[in-house]
Amino acid sequence: MATPRPKQPSTTRTLAQRQQAVKPDLDQASHETQKYGEIVKLPNGLSEKVCKDSVALLNQCLADTITLRDMYKKHHWQVVGPTFNQLHLMYDQHYEGQVLLVDILAERIQLLGGIALAMAADIAETTKIERPPRGREPAAVQLKRLAEAHEQIIVGAREAAEKVDKSGDAGSNDVFVSNVLRTNELQVWFLTEHLVAASPVTA
Numbered sequence: 522m523a524t525p526r527p528k529q530p531s532t533t534r535t536l537a538q539r540q541q542a543v544k545p546d547l548d549q550a551s552h553e554t555q556k557y558g559e560i561v562k563l564p565n566g567l568s569e570k571v572c573k574d575s576v577a578l579l580n581q582c583l584a585d586t587i588t589l590r591d592m593y594k595k596h597h598w599q600v601v602g603p604t605f606n607q608l609h610l611m612y613d614q615h616y617e618g619q620v621l622l623v624d625i626l627a628e629r630i631q632l633l634g635g636i637a638l639a640m641a642a643d644i645a646e647t648t649k650i651e652r653p654p655r656g657r658e659p660a661a662v663q664l665k666r667l668a669e670a671h672e673q674i675i676v677g678a679r680e681a682a683e684k685v686d687k688s689g690d691a692g693s694n695d696v697f698v699s700n701v702l703r704t705n706e707l708q709v710w711f712l713t714e715h716l717v718a719a720s721p722v723t724a
């Protein structure tokens with residue numbers, strides 16, 4: 522008895538029909554599935570109000586942190602002077618530290634059921650950190666500007682840490698203290714030591 526031949530794929534479909542099956546559909550209707558400011562309640566033992574209040578505090582800190590992060594890159598590129606190499610490298614190290622904070626803050630917001638700010642225009646509208654000029658500034662002014670931005674974030678983080686602690690959101694308290702506060706305090710130390718006018722060769 523002859524072995525049955527394997528079934529051949531259908532050739533009745535046109536080229537256009539076959540291509541349609543693998544063509545990305547880019548004609549998508551734009552709509553929001555969650556509005557900014559709304560909370561999607563997750564089973565985390567926190568009330569919707571607690572999550573909403575924490576998210577608002579975290580988003581303010583996120584906007585200020587993104588602004589500081591970007592100010593570090595601006596100064597990394599624009600720094601000049603005899604301490605160019607030291608500052609150029611330190612600015613990038615601090616930038617990386619702020620990048621980590623941005624992700625921790627944004628993901629904390631999302632896991633509380635909120636929406637994290639992300640785009641530059643929204644950050645610019647929300648941040649309380651003063652906008653630096655587009656042009657170049659002396660290194661000492663860069664350092665002062667960065668130190669002031671850090672202090673604003675530190676003060677805000679301490680206040681926020683106290684508020685979320687009172688409302689029972691221990692996880693957000695940990696982010697404000699262990700991540701935001703500790704990182705910013707350390708970076709302020711490194712920054713401000715560059716503003717001391719001590720000579721390396723005379724006592």
Ligand SMILES: [Fe+2]
Binds near residue numbers: 597613
């Ligand atoms: Fe670089």
